[in-house]
Amino acid sequence: MRIPDSKIEEIRNSSDIVDLVSAYVQLKKRGKNFFGICPFHQEKTPSFAVNEEKQIYHCFGCGAGGDVFKFLMEYKSISFIEAVQEMAEHLGIKIEYDQNISSEAQNEQETYYEINLQAAKYFSENLLKNLGGAYARDYLSGRNITDKTMRIFGIGFALPGWDNFVKFAKENNIDLNNAMTLGLIDKKDNGEFYDKFRNRIIFPIFSTNGRIIAFGGRILDDKEQAAKYLNSPESIIYYKKRSLYGLYHAKDEIRKLNKVILVEGYMDVIALFQGGVKNVVASSGTSLTEEQVQLLSRFSKNVVLLFDADAAGMKASLRSIELLLKQDFEVKIATLPKGEDPDSFINKHGRDEFEEQISKAENFLEYQTTQFKEAGLFDDPTKHAEAIREMVKSAALVVDELKRNLLIKTIAKKFGLREKLIESELIKYLNQVKNQQKKTDNVRGRKNGNGQLSATKENTQERDLIKLLFSGNRNIMEKIINFIQPDEFVNPIYKRLAEIIFDCYDHGIISPASIIEKIEDENLKRFTLGFAISEETISKRWDGFFMNGDSQINLTKYVDDILRKYKMQKIDEQIKIINKQIPETTNEAEVIELMKEIKELQLEKKVLLNDKQNENE
Ligand SMILES: [Zn+2]
Numbered sequence: 001m002r003i004p005d006s007k008i009e010e011i012r013n014s015s016d017i018v019d020l021v022s023a024y025v026q027l028k029k030r031g032k033n034f035f036g037i038c039p040f041h042q043e044k045t046p047s048f049a050v051n052e053e054k055q056i057y058h059c060f061g062c063g064a065g066g067d068v069f070k071f072l073m074e075y076k077s078i079s080f081i082e083a084v085q086e087m088a089e090h091l092g093i094k095i096e097y098d099q100n101i102s103s104e105a106q107n108e109q110e111t112y113y114e115i116n117l118q119a120a121k122y123f124s125e126n127l128l129k130n131l132g133g134a135y136a137r138d139y140l141s142g143r144n145i146t147d148k149t150m151r152i153f154g155i156g157f158a159l160p161g162w163d164n165f166v167k168f169a170k171e172n173n174i175d176l177n178n179a180m181t182l183g184l185i186d187k188k189d190n191g192e193f194y195d196k197f198r199n200r201i202i203f204p205i206f207s208t209n210g211r212i213i214a215f216g217g218r219i220l221d222d223k224e225q226a227a228k229y230l231n232s233p234e235s236i237i238y239y240k241k242r243s244l245y246g247l248y249h250a251k252d253e254i255r256k257l258n259k260v261i262l263v264e265g266y267m268d269v270i271a272l273f274q275g276g277v278k279n280v281v282a283s284s285g286t287s288l289t290e291e292q293v294q295l296l297s298r299f300s301k302n303v304v305l306l307f308d309a310d311a312a313g314m315k316a317s318l319r320s321i322e323l324l325l326k327q328d329f330e331v332k333i334a335t336l337p338k339g340e341d342p343d344s345f346i347n348k349h350g351r352d353e354f355e356e357q358i359s360k361a362e363n364f365l366e367y368q369t370t371q372f373k374e375a376g377l378f379d380d381p382t383k384h385a386e387a388i389r390e391m392v393k394s395a396a397l398v399v400d401e402l403k404r405n406l407l408i409k410t411i412a413k414k415f416g417l418r419e420k421l422i423e424s425e426l427i428k429y430l431n432q433v434k435n436q437q438k439k440t441d442n443v444r445g446r447k448n449g450n451g452q453l454s455a456t457k458e459n460t461q462e463r464d465l466i467k468l469l470f471s472g473n474r475n476i477m478e479k480i481i482n483f484i485q486p487d488e489f490v491n492p493i494y495k496r497l498a499e500i501i502f503d504c505y506d507h508g509i510i511s512p513a514s515i516i517e518k519i520e521d522e523n524l525k526r527f528t529l530g531f532a533i534s535e536e537t538i539s540k541r542w543d544g545f546f547m548n549g550d551s552q553i554n555l556t557k558y559v560d561d562i563l564r565k566y567k568m569q570k571i572d573e574q575i576k577i578i579n580k581q582i583p584e585t586t587n588e589a590e591v592i593e594l595m596k597e598i599k600e601l602q603l604e605k606k607v608l609l610n611d612k613q614n615e616n617e
Helices: 005-014 017-022 068-076 080-091 105-128 131-142 147-152 164-171 176-181 247-257 266-274 290-297 311-326 342-359 364-374 381-396 401-414 419-447 457-469 474-483 492-506 512-517 522-533 540-547 552-584 588-616
Strands: 028-030 033-036 048-051 056-059 156-158 185-187 193-195 200-206 212-219 229-231 260-263 280-282 302-306 330-334
Touching: 005 080, 005 512, 017 033, 017 048, 017 056, 017 068, 048 522, 056 512, 056 522, 068 080, 068 512, 105 131, 105 147, 105 156, 105 164, 105 176, 105 200, 105 212, 131 156, 131 200, 147 266, 164 176, 164 185, 164 193, 176 185, 176 193, 200 247, 247 266, 247 280, 260 266, 266 280, 266 342, 290 311, 302 311, 302 342, 311 330, 311 364, 311 381, 330 364, 364 381, 364 401, 381 401, 381 419, 401 419, 457 474, 457 492, 457 522, 457 552, 474 492, 474 552, 492 512, 492 522, 512 522, 552 588
Parallel strands: 260 280, 260 302, 302 330
Antiparallel strands: 028 033, 033 048, 048 056, 156 200, 185 193, 200 212, 212 229
């Protein structure tokens, strides 16, 4: 079942984002945008912007953003199709479904979700009903996991043997190549398919919206000659760095308590949840990533890290602290008695004692102090300074200046040092970081043709053109699209955007919200949202057209003006290049050729100027 694209477009164009969002968020008009408190992350001052003209929203705090459908998906944790259906119902638009199942993108994702759902049901039946699953069931009950919890987290079991799932897939008309893409099966050299997950406990990994995007499989017997964990490969529905295990189950509680506990493994999340501690997620499979931190920030910026007390866990926590501080998180670290992990602890001591351990969590300075003390750094005067320097380094990561200064005061007080001394240490370090940053930026800029958006003249003009292409005005778009090619854009980001917009235009898509939804690269999408919604305008003159209800004729004249300037500048650049070549050319015929080229370019310039005069008459 599929909703035709034209219908989706119709629903999008009939809806009003300000109307929709105001049902959930209190909005106030400020400048061109409406602002409110972001529903996707914790904040006190509004940084959540909604733009009526472009029909998009964007949070300058957490980066959430998109169109009406995206808002519903994120806010209500529903799928794209469900969001479209809800919006249609609200608007009283009837949806006709497309009966022929095609393999277009919208469907491709749905197909994958569907296969994973079927697989998860199959694994779960194995565990709960199949005789062969008894052993696995015993294993889990041995770890105090109840049947109810197994159902809540969709825990399952992959039977021993090489083709159990393959058989199931064939019987249920699951496309085997799709199952292979999802990492459920693989193919031998002779073309025969076989199960990837064998004799393993299966943990489905859910998206924030509750869809199954991947699986983690754990062996039952640690002595077995196999990797302890086997995870699904990444696919168009699973991006490892951006998913957190347990977030779907924990998100409401995280929002409610405005606090999240970060642990290491699946079993920790599950055991704590069963024990009544439900605001827990795990970064399983990877060490914490920047993307995961960003995702988390939409739910709460107060995090308690709970890692194993071994050396590896300690190192991981220091790295995680750094990432979290950089994104303005309030970070605390809790430790459990040696030899305990969250799973074993809650089973042995229960919820109250666990909560008590959490309430004793230290802030990262206290934590570091304890670590350094235990390592004996404070007994040795030469190492003492080094330890303090390390702490200043951590404090330097705190983005909020006020908070940072408070930390400096704390460090000074703690070690009986003058505040000024610590402060100068901090400034020294901050400068060092800044210089380092500059250096890497320079290298990067030179190496890959400058991916950054510096404010050169070129970029300003290109930026204005892209802004005009996001105006949603067909005449303006047409003018620009007939005048230049995406290839002409120098800045790679604008060039990529131009390619996308041109392609949309060719398919009759002109509304900014729809164009932005076509951007697949998440970073580019986020950049574009911020860019399209920013208060920065093209010019006073441009704004005037809308304020004064100026005529379409004036508007197009203005666009002609911008395009002409852009072309003239390109011509000037070419002339400059050729002028440089002439003295270096020895062959007289070639020189004449180059002179001719200059003449032609100058003529072209004259034509452009004439056009302008004709228009003004
Ligand atoms: Zn936000």
